[in-house]
Amino acid sequence: MTDLALLGFIVALLLLGLRRPFVWVLAYIYIDTLAPQDIGWRFVSAIPVSLIAFCAAFGGWLLADSKHGARFGLRQALLTVLLAWCFVTTMNADFPVEAAHKWDWVWKALVFAIFLPLTLTTRLRIEAAILTMVLTAGAIVIDGGIKTATGGGGYGVLHLFVQNNTGMYESSTIATVAIAIIPLILWAMKHGTVFPPDWRVKWFAYALIFACLLIPIGTEARTGLLCIAVLAVLMLRDVKRRFLYVFGAAALGLLALPFVPSSWYARMSTLENTDADTSASTRVAVWEWTIDYANNHPMGGGFDAYRGNKFTYKVPVRTTHGEGNTSVRYEDHTDQARAYHSAVFEMLGEQGWPGLGLWLWIHLLGLWQMERIRRRWKGRSRVDQQWQAPLAVALQFAQAIYLVGSLFQGIAYQPFVLTLIGVQCALWTWCRLAESPPQRKRHRPAARTPSAGEAVTAGATPLR
Known part of the structure; x- marks a missing residue:
């Protein structure tokens, strides 16, 4: 039944794309995040749904979608250089077979991150991409939150939709992503237009945030605790009543302690005493x-x-x-043969100093661009100019949480984060175009035919 439901939903998205090709872009984000081909065991797993959606997204944009507002920015150029560099190192890899296997999915993630901003040319499209990311990751989070709340958590034993511990379903990765999407949930709850904010949207958003906070407990991932601390510190910047915020966060944490299992305390204690770990x-x-x-x-x-x-x-x-x-x-x-357990050292070992430099440049430039949007668009009075700065803050916070979490896990090429970078690039381009002065077409004055008298005065015959 699950197999048929997943297949039916994917087919429905592909059929909707025949009328609106942009839906195929959302379909690929959904498939790339949730990996339904790994959840299903018969029909979905036998069909290359990811490749179909990938080709449909590109083909639909090239053949039928509007190119108005599409621009190729600096970070997309840097991602292209990184893609080319990864290809070069793959051709000269120390372990060619294993490198080719990883290259099979890394190149798709990089190419899609480069391509995505070309399709996100309106506010509605940017919001739709964010909602797809949040709700798809939220499906995994809700599953994990329910199991954690009912006592099914534990390090290495919190199985979500799949039985493997890779990709988005790896303990530390889903813990990092769960905390990183909280700022995006808050933005959609306040500024969303696809689902206009009302009591139902707010209650769902708060419940989803609660499930996100449960994931680090259910997975017992130490990285998740660090990400929660980073989010708490980052939100201090924009909160109005800081003392009340700190007091409320501390009280909430103390109230939650009695409900946390003892195994979680034992694992978190290794953060303080690393010699025992x-x-x-x-x-x-x-x-x-x-x-x-x-x-x-x-x-x-x-x-x-x-x-x-x-x-x-x-x-x-x-x-x-x-x-x-x-x-x-x-x-x-x-x-x-021990893995890097750090995105920084993953890039350094696999792509060398040039690759690490490119990777850091891409992320630091993203933090700077989002900060610039926040400062330029903050405090504007028009209704249609009040969503840009909060979205830049949400994307900046999400990226900062990822960067902290990535210090302790090898997720340098995580497709979900590369998609987040694509959304950042799209918002940067949109804001630059919105602030640029309108292009005025210069009309040349029509040539005036001289009168007979003017022609004679100029020494020319009127028939010439």
């Missing part, structure tokens, strides 16, 4: 190896270059003696 020691060792590797291979080793690492690090071994006495000794432990 083997995974933390492993990550530091991998990062040190990556820096040495990049110094010897400044152009990078291609996708999955981490498979060549091998290192030895110290592991604390605690021995409990009588009456609670504990002794600690450190033993050497050798490990190899």
